[in-house]
Amino acid sequence: MTNSKKAIFFGLVTVGIWSTVASAFKIALTELDPFQLLLIACTTSIVALAGIMAFQGTLHQLFAMPRREMLRSALLGILNPFLYYIILFKAYDLLPAQEAQPINYTWAITLSLLSIPLLGQKMSSKDLGAICLSYFGIVVISTHGNPFSLEFSNLTGVGLALASTVIWAVYWIFNTRSTAEPLAGLLLGFLCAFPLILVTTLCVSELPTVSTKAALAALYVGIFEMGITFALWLTAMKYAATPDGGGTARIANLIFLSPFLSLIFIHFLVGEEILPATVAGLGFIVAGNCLMQYKKSATK
Template sequence: MTNQQKALIFGLVAVGIWSTVASAFKIALRHLDPLQLLLCACIASILALGGIMAYQGKLRTLLHMETREKARCFLLGLLNPFLYYMILFKAYDLLPAQEAQPINYTWAITLSLLSVPLLGQKLSLKDLGAILLSYFGVVVISTHGDVLSLHFTNLTGVGLALASTIIWALYWIFNTRSTADPLAGLLLSFLCGFPFILSATLFFSELPALTLSSTLAAGYVGFFEMGITFALWLTAMKYAAQPDGGGTVRVANLIFLSPFLSLIFIYFLLGEEILPATVAGLGLIIAGNALMQYSPKSARKS
C-alpha cells in the first residue's frame, strides 16, 4: 500500500468519525448537562491520548518538555478543552444539531479574521467576500431561510456557537508557536484543563450519576471527538507529506465531506428533519471556506 493510499484511508476514517460527533453530542446531552458531559468526555480523552502515547512510547516526552512549552499547554488547556467545549456543548444543548454543526464550521473564517490583529496578516477582497458568504450562510441556517425577518430560532444558541469558533481559532493561533509534539501538547493541555472543568462542574452543576447510556455516550465523545481521531488525522497528514503521499492539501480537503455526512447521521440517528435552509446555508459556509483557501496559480507559484 502506497503512502498516498494510507493517507487517504486514515483521512477518510478520521472524517467519517468526525461526521458522527454532532449526533453523539446531542445523544449524550439527553443524559448529561454540558458540564457533566465535558467532565466525562475529558476523562475519556485523557485515557485515549495517554494510551496512544504509551503505545508509541512517547509518554516520557511530557517529562522532558521545556518549561515554556508546559506553561503554553497550561494556557491552551484553558481554551481547549475547558472554554471551547463548555461553550460548544451549551450551544448544542440549545440548538438542533443541524444548526449548531454547520455554524461551528465557520471557525476557519474566524481564524482568518483573528489572524489580522494577532498575526499581522492582511485580508484581500476575495477574503472579505468569503467571510461575508460564510456568515450569510449562518444567517440562512439560523433563520430557517427567512433571512429578511432576521428572526433567529435561538439567538443565544447561535451566539454561543459563534463564540466557540473564536475560542477554537484562538487555540490554533496560539498553538502555532508551540514546538512540542502535537499529541503530547494536546494531552498536557487536557490534563491542565481538567481541574478547571472539575471545578466548574462542582460549582455550577454536580457530579453525574452515570448510567450505561450516559457513560457510553460521553466515552464516545471523549475517545473519538477529543482523542483518537486527532491521532488518525495527524497520521494521515504524515503519510500525505511523504514524497509519494499526494500532498497534504488533498487530504485536508477531505474535511469538506464531514459536514454533509454529518447531516445524514443527524437525520438517521437523531430523527431531525433536515431543512432545505440548512443544506443551502451549509453550502454557503463551505463555499466561503473553499474560496478563502483558493489562490490563483500565479500566487501559488510565488
C-alpha cells in the same frame, strides 16, 4: 499500500468519525449538562491520549518538554478543552444539531479574520467575499430559510456557537507557536484543564449519573472527538507529506465532506428532520471555506 493511499485512508477515517460527533453531543446532552459531559469526555480523552502515546512509546515526551512549553500547553488547556467545549456543548444544548454543527464549521473563517490582528495578515476582496458568503449561510440556517427576517431560532445558541469558533481559532493561532510534540502538548493541556473542569462541575452542577446510552455517547465524545481523531489526522498528514504521499492539501480538502455526512448521521441517529434551509446554508458556508482555501493555495 502506498503512502498516498495510507494518507487517504487515515484522512477518510478521521472525517468519518468527525461526522458522527455532532450526533453524539446531542445524545449525551439529553441527560447531561455541558459541564458533566465535558467532565466525562475530558477524563476519557486523557486515558485515550495517554494510551496512544504509551503504545507509540512517546509518553516520555510529556516530561521532556521545556518548562516554557509546559506552561504554554497548560494555559492553552484553559482554551481547549475547558472554555471551548463548555461553550460548544451549551450551544448544542440550545440548538438543533443541524444548526450548531454548520455554524461551528465556520471556525476556519474566524481563524482567517483573527489572523489579521494577531498575525498581521492582510484581507483581500476575495477573503471578504468568502467571509460574507459563509456568514450569510449561518443566517440562512439560523432563520430557517428566512435570512432577511432576522428572526433567529435561538439567538443565544447562535451566539455561543459563533463564540466557540473564536476560542477554537485563538487556540490554534497560539498553538502554532508551540514547539512541543502535538500529542504531548494536547495531553498536557487536558491534564491541566481537568482540575478546573472538575471544580467547575462541582460548583455549578453535580457529578453525573446517567443511563448507559448517554454514558456511551459521552465516552464516545472523549475517545473520538477529543482523542483518537487527533492522532489519526496527524498520521494522515504525515503520510501525505512524504514524496509519494500526494500532498497535504488533498487530505485537508477531505474535511469538506464532514458537515454533509454529519447531517445524515444527525437525521438517522438523533431523529432531526433536516430542513432544506440547513442544506442551502451549509452550501454557502462550504463555498466560503473553499474560496478561502483556493485563495491560500493560489497565494502559495
